[in-house]
Amino acid sequence: MHLYRNARVPLVCLPAPLNRPVEGSDPRVEPWRACDVLVDGDRITRVTPAGAEPPAPGVGVTDLGHAMVLPGLLDVHTHLDKAHTWHRAPNPTGEFWDAIKVLGADSVNWTDKDLHRRASFALRCAWANGTNAVRTHVDSGGGVGAAGHAVMARLREEWAGRITLQTVALCGLDGFVNGNAGDIMNLVATHQATALGGFPQPNPDLPRQLDYLLAAAKELGVGVDLHVDESSLVHAECLRATAEAVLRNQFPYPVACGHNCSLAVQPEARALDTLSLVKAAGIGIISLPLCNLYLQGRGYSPEGAPATPRWRGLTLLHEFMEAGVPVACASDNVRDAFYAWGDLDMVEVYTQSVRLGHLDTRLEASPSVATTGPAAIMGLPTHGRVAPGSPADLVVLAATTFNELLARPAARRRLIRGETFRSAEVPAYAELFGG
Numbered sequence: 105m106h107l108y109r110n111a112r113v114p115l116v117c118l119p120a121p122l123n124r125p126v127e128g129s130d131p132r133v134e135p136w137r138a139c140d141v142l143v144d145g146d147r148i149t150r151v152t153p154a155g156a157e158p159p160a161p162g163v164g165v166t167d168l169g170h171a172m173v174l175p176g177l178l179d180v181h182t183h184l185d186k187a188h189t190w191h192r193a194p195n196p197t198g199e200f201w202d203a204i205k206v207l208g209a210d211s212v213n214w215t216d217k218d219l220h221r222r223a224s225f226a227l228r229c230a231w232a233n234g235t236n237a238v239r240t241h242v243d244s245g246g247g248v249g250a251a252g253h254a255v256m257a258r259l260r261e262e263w264a265g266r267i268t269l270q271t272v273a274l275c276g277l278d279g280f281v282n283g284n285a286g287d288i289m290n291l292v293a294t295h296q297a298t299a300l301g302g303f304p305q306p307n308p309d310l311p312r313q314l315d316y317l318l319a320a321a322k323e324l325g326v327g328v329d330l331h332v333d334e335s336s337l338v339h340a341e342c343l344r345a346t347a348e349a350v351l352r353n354q355f356p357y358p359v360a361c362g363h364n365c366s367l368a369v370q371p372e373a374r375a376l377d378t379l380s381l382v383k384a385a386g387i388g389i390i391s392l393p394l395c396n397l398y399l400q401g402r403g404y405s406p407e408g409a410p411a412t413p414r415w416r417g418l419t420l421l422h423e424f425m426e427a428g429v430p431v432a433c434a435s436d437n438v439r440d441a442f443y444a445w446g447d448l449d450m451v452e453v454y455t456q457s458v459r460l461g462h463l464d465t466r467l468e469a470s471p472s473v474a475t476t477g478p479a480a481i482m483g484l485p486t487h488g489r490v491a492p493g494s495p496a497d498l499v500v501l502a503a504t505t506f507n508e509l510l511a512r513p514a515a516r517r518r519l520i521r522g523e524t525f526r527s528a529e530v531p532a533y534a535e536l537f538g539g
C-alpha cells in the first residue's frame with residue numbers, strides 16, 4: 105500500500121462528504137480539497153482530508169507537495185483510425201467537406217499495419233498524457249470497416265488494464281438504411297463495439313432512419329453514439345430528432361450525441377426546448393471544442409483570401425450542465441484533415457474548454473467534462489474519480505491551484521500508476537515512421 109499526501113483534488117472528482125468546500129474557501133475561485141489518497145495495488149482504497157490520519161505502519165508515503173491532482177482522464181470521442189495522417193493527407197483549406205475528400209482518398213492506405221501503427225501511437229500519447237479510457241469511432245461504411253474494427257479489437261487487448269478502449273461503428277445513415285446495415289451489425293457483434301454510430305443529416309426521412317438505427321442497436325444490445333449538427337445551419341436539428349426518436353422508441357441503451365454545434369445558432373426558446381427533450385431522453389452530450397474551433401466558421405473572400413472566423417462552433421455547454429445533462433469535452437480528430445493538431449491530451453482539452461466556453465464561471469463543475477461526465481457516458485462509474493474503488497491512475501499537475509493550471513497549461517505533469525510513478529513521456533513523432 106502507498107499513501108499519497110497533500111493532493112489538491114477537484115471537489116467534483118471526490119466522494120461525499122469530501123466534495124464539499126472547506127470553510128473559508130471560495131469554490132468559485134479554487135474548488136479543490138487537500139486530501140491524502142491511499143492506494144492498494146491498482147486501486148484507490150481510501151481518501152481522507154490531508155493530515156487527518158497518520159499513515160499505518162509499513163505503508164509507503166509520498167508527499168505531493170500540495171499539487172493539483174486529477175484522476176485518470178477519459179477521452180470519449182476520438183478517431184484513432186484517422187489519427188496521424190496529416191503528413192500524407194493534409195487539408196490546406198481547413199474545410200469540413202475537403203477533410204472528408206482528403207481522408208476518403210487516404211483510406212486506401214489503411215492496411216492493418218498502417219492502422220495499428222497510427223492508432224497505437226495515438227494511444228501511447230493518450231496514456232503519456234494521463235488518460236485511461238478512450239472511445240474511438242471507426243469508419244465502417246466503406247471498405248475500411250473490417251480492418252479498422254479488427255485493429256481496434258486487437259488494441260483493446262493490448263491496452264487492457266491500462267486504457268479501456270471502446271469502439272463505435274461510424275457510418276452514413278443513408279447507407280446504413282439502404283443496404284449496409286447487415287455488414288455493420290456484423291462488425292459490431294464480431295468485434296464487441298460499444299455502440300452504433302453515424303452522422304445523420306437533416307432530411308425528411310430522418311425519423312425513419314433513426315428508428316431503423318435504434319432498432320438495429322436494440323437487436324445488438326448496444327448503445328448509440330452519433331455525430332450531429334456539426335454546422336452553423338439553423339435548420340440542422342438532428343439532436344432534436346434523435347431525442348424524439350429515443351423517446352418514441354423507448355430505446356433502453358445509452359445514447360450520446362457529439363458536436364451539437366447548430367444548437368448555438370437557433371432561437372433561444374427552440375434550443376432550450378430541444379435541451380429539455382435531450383434531458384428527458386437521457387442523452388449524454390459530447391462537445392469537441394478544439395475540432396469545432398478548427399472547422400467551423402471557415403470562410404474565404406470572393407477573391408479566395410482567407411477570412412476571419414465569425415463564429416466558433418461551441419454547443420450550449422453551460423445550459424446542458426445547468427440542466428444536469430451529462431456533458432463531456434473530448435479530443436475528436438488528432439493530426440488529420442479534420443483537425444491538424446492535438447495530442448490526445450485531455451488536460452489540453454480541459455484547459456482550452458474552460459477558456460473557450462467560459463467555464464471559469466462554473467469552475468467547480470468544470471473538471472467533470474474530462475472526468476465524471478465522460479465516465480457517465482462511457483458507463484465507467486469508478487473512472488474519473490479520486491474515490492475508494494477507483495483506478496489508481498492519478499495526474500499530478502505542475503500547479504497548486506486552478507489558476508496556476510489554467511495560466512500555464514503546458515507545464516509537464518507527473519503520473520501515478522498504483523503505488524509508483526510512471527513515465528509521462530510522449531512518444532517522438534519519428535516513431536510513427538520507424539520499424
Ligand SMILES: [Zn+2]
Pocket residue numbers: 181182183241331362436437
Ligand atoms: Zn468525430
